[in-house]
Amino acid sequence: MSAPTVARTRTVATETLVDPVLTMRGLRRGGGDPVHRTGPDGTIWRGTRTPDGVATVAISARPADGAIEGRAWGPGADWILDHLPGLVGAEDDPAGFEPGLALLERLHRRFAGWRVCRTGLVMESLTPAILEQKVTSTEAWRSWRELVWRFGERAPGPAPFPLWVQPDARTLAGLPPWEWHRAGVGPQRAETLVRCARLATALERTVGLDFAEVERRLRSVPGVGVWTAAEVMQRAHGNADAVSVGDFHIAKSVGWALAGERYDDETMLAVLERWRGHRYRVTRLIELAGITAPRRGPRFSPRDYRAF
Template sequence: MRVPTPRHESAATRRWRPAGPLDPGLTVGPLRRGPGDPAFRVTPDGSVWRTGRTPAGPGTLRFTRHAGEIEAEAWGPGADWLLDGLPALLGADDDPTAFTPRHRLVHEMHRRTPGLRLTRTGLVLESLIPSILEQKVTSDEAYRAWRLLLQRHGEPAPGPLDGLRVMPDAHGWAMLPSWEWHRAGVDGKRAATIVRAARVARRLEEAAAMDLPAALARLQLIPGIGPWTAAETLQRSNGAPDAITVGDLHVPRIVGYALTGRRGTDDATMLELLAPYAGQRHRACRLILLSGHTPPRRAPRFAPNDIRAL
């Protein structure tokens, strides 16, 4: 039986001074799964709050920037683990000097975002599950599923901020009944992939310490996890600067349009365009996506699928 985590114990604290320019919100932004993510919140005072299911247990981390330093607090059994990982979370392991812009737009975005770093959480499953939920559906559908699953099956996050949730542990994910997936709008294929991943979660978490080729291979041993899902996960868990997303409906088109002005770019052409950024292709893509330089729409958005109506 799961023992509830005490919510209002004293916080552990930490201060950390980044070695160079840092935009904390921009750096950890990819960890937020939609505006209503129960595991991530930005409060009006500028504090970033996030929860984590760490190897030491559930925890909540709050951090903000003040006078050039990052001031952080954490609660729960995972508090010390989260505080120890704060520098990596905010890009201390990232080396932006390894990146050389090769296109005018990329150069301009690199100049305008000196505080962008690639986050590294060190936690695979917490990024893998929402990435699986995002397979072949709209972002809104995936965000809704993540939100409902955490609200119904996560646990209240330790600490003083109401409404935050910690995602279930691997056993909890593996034991979710079929009707709960259906209630959240998750089809059987994605649900089965999450269950398979949860059953071997310990082996998957080892990928956080692997180099990119080995980590990609480890994740793709699970049926239902392909290059797209593996890359989306390792961008966050490992801070991998070359974990390029392929198989996406939008990314090749955006990259192609931004770099050439042409429409209809496919994965193969995108990889050719990004070849000068070998070793840094994810960072190049991140800068391109941040530019907002996207092809004008010619067709209406796809309507969301609602499997609950089937």
């Protein structure tokens, strides 16, 4: 099917402030992400792979009108516009979130336009999340770019800069070991990605299920642990309570923000219990504010698997 050259459009009315740039920042994998870019005018451009095919979506906020406008091109244009409210966070309901602490009150006001997004696309979030397992962001994002450039495809439509769509599951499932090696992806992560790609259809069906069942199904795949499942549920499923347990920074940052000390995961979860239902909302607000614990010791050195 050829991609339409005329944009499909949709306008989402918002009763409260919703900032799509802030909300969708968590979908971007580094400043050089080839599938997600923000133009000088604040328009978000994203190449995506929907169940109906590839699409490009351009999203612009009109705060004075209480509206967010989406334009889309490609075979998946209608699908992505149908899911636009979830993508920009307009369906997230922070009701019931009680910050309770002065710091969180300030951050809640400062980032009032931030919402938990829901893309409805599991592999779109699962692929880069697996690449980010137990490596630096620099390593993971380099691998992400190489895989997208070499095995993805150009996004349809008139983006003002090169825009790409990530590889489909069938392509990832068929990559030979040397291609993963060439992209700087170690064997364990490569094997996990291939397993997930082979189960992609079943994993995509988790959208809309109870969050506990979503986590169970994701974690039933060897190599997908609590951290990876949480990273996916935050983005694909809109789970405002999913905590990225096992992250190298988050527990320390939460502890430093809330108590001026470093937490481990166990302590972080105990403290966050008072915000159950909104625990990811708390950790993301702290992350958006850039609050981090002071670094101790040498930085972790990136590894290049291609050198071996």
